[in-house]
Amino acid sequence: MASELETAAHPENLKRVVIEPVSRVEGHGKVTLLLDADNRVHQVRLHIVEFRGFEKFIQGRPYWEVPVLVQRLCGICPVSHHLAASKALDIVVGARQLTPTAEKMRRLMHLGQILQSHALHFFHLASPDLLFGFDAEVAQRNVVHVAAVDPEVARKGVLLRKYGQEIIRHTAGKRVHGTGSVPGGVNKNLSRAERAELLGEIDTIVEWSREAVGIVRGLFERHAALYESFGRFESNRLGLVRADGALDLYHGGLRATAADGAVIFDHADYQSYYELIHEEVKPWSYMKFPFLLAQGSEAGWYRVGPLARVAQCDFIPTVLAEAARREFLAFDGGAALSAPLGYHWARLIEMLHAAEGIKELLLDNDLSGGDLIVRGEPQLRGVGVIEAPRGTLIHHYRVNEDDQIVNANLIVSTTHNNQAMNTAVREVARRYLDGRTLTEGLLNHIEVAIRAFDPCLSCATHALGKMPLELELVDADGQVVDRLLRGG
């Protein structure tokens, strides 16, 4: 493990190399490296440098506004925030069980979101590294070059994403930042004509998703040594599973497993997530470091997202994705399970599951039902958890008797992965950069490790008011002259 690279013993005598911005991720981040005269790596940190404030500025807002408001955290997967907030506020309005139409409309919206986000990440953001090489010419590492070299792959990537966006438009009212989900249900159903229109393309979408899984599987097969070892680390895992252990991206109980697969807790009610998960702050990052309380802050960090979900679910409840999962698990004796680049493979298995799940739902007449909203005994707090494209997303709200939000806590997917991403980049720095003259291609190895997690840095820096701050004064030679710390 590379945790000793978090803080150098004597940073004052080291030179500082900064990768800023980290490109082809959502949001703004940077990586700092501290190197000695022989280019030995002494410190590596992934910093999230942007600053939001949603938890603070939704205080005082009427609760029914929140699902529409907080989705503005993100332009890539706003549906996740829209639905996680809605689920939390279902509890507040006493709607513990939605109508079949409402739940299926939300599930459809969510699978559309998974499909478009995963397609966006793989084809637009990650594929240039994977198809052309981590240290390929920088001018080639972009989706435009993918389109030039393999127009068919690029076209399918664009159209897969477009289809997911269409699902969102039909269920939420708009492709980005819709209003379809409300506390207690949804505000629309799908007509039979709309369903027929969307069904017209779904078999192609399923087939293209299956082909995409094959692209990543082929990469692993051709470059097994690299893909299995790149940034590799062992960690705990966290995610939702259905009551029968199946992968369920919309709802379930929390399952945490250790690196060896041992169950830490299972089917835990997420209304009490704070009894299982705590967050630590570190002085050098705006992003918190969550950990499993039972394991403590040192050993309790974990990974979330496609790799954790596909690894720790008992099965995937759609045929093609389950077959793909079994191939993934069996690959080289399970070697992809702890490899950061295994995220790409798992992500596309989920994309295939989303495509199959969309087809199942579109054939379900409940989507055209008219019973949209339920209400029950109001509550003053609620927690909503969903498996967003990037991992477990927790929304927790408290409201007052006047229907206003008084407190909010959001733990987003990328925050859960904070320590995991830092560990991956330290492993890569030690393996590929240590003692070598740095080149742009070498530095891109760091970014390749970060991109594997598909981080959403905007979402991850939503908090305000308690963040520690570090200011560094660096002279013309890159030496740290002075440092100011504000505690958390």
Next chain:
Amino acid sequence: MSQTKTFSLDGRTIPFEEGETIMEAAAAAGVYIPHLCHHPEFKPHGSCKLCTVNIGGRLGAACTNRAAEGMQVESETEAINADRLALTQMLFVEGNHICPSCEKSGNCQLQAVAYHLGMLTPHFTHFYPSRDVDASHPDVLLERNRCILCELCVRASRDVDGKNVFGIGGRGIKARLIVNSASGRLADTDLSVTDRAAEVCPTGAIIRKRHGFTVPIGHRLYDRRDIAEAPVAGMEGPKRG
């Protein structure tokens, strides 16, 4: 047989009845003049100035100036619409109008007028005023950040509901919507969610609690129609042939 009286509005002959304002006669003929503080059910107020027209060479509010035989009125001129746009932009920057998360979006007259006038940016520097939200009433939320001081709620409460719940306090830029109770809280008035004052607000300043976003995008009042076609819900089209 009496001769129908008419005036000219942008070259179009508009019939009117004695005592009608330019706004009333234009609306009856199906001609839209942008407005926010005007509502056909209430006495004219003349405060928002969006309905300013050129009446024979002088500027005046269409909602307060009576129509007269042979009057020459200009409304849809480049200069007047530029002024209307600037007035609308000022309304946006004087309050805190966050359309993306406002449940009135799509049904909001301020937003619809802005679209009608082709407003693309607020243009002016935002004031970002600090205004209170009064959530004390069990069924009605008062969101002062969205108030444009049109006084429709004041008029509705006083003239229709007979309750006098609302008023305008302060002057100039400090003017604000106040609640006529000893505590200043909406909970301490006799406002009912069924009152006319509770649903007349052209923006999202006075809203019914716990019902936001229940109308899907595409089915809201101004999703598919310009405000010129539907100035007020349920009052589309000419009323006089």
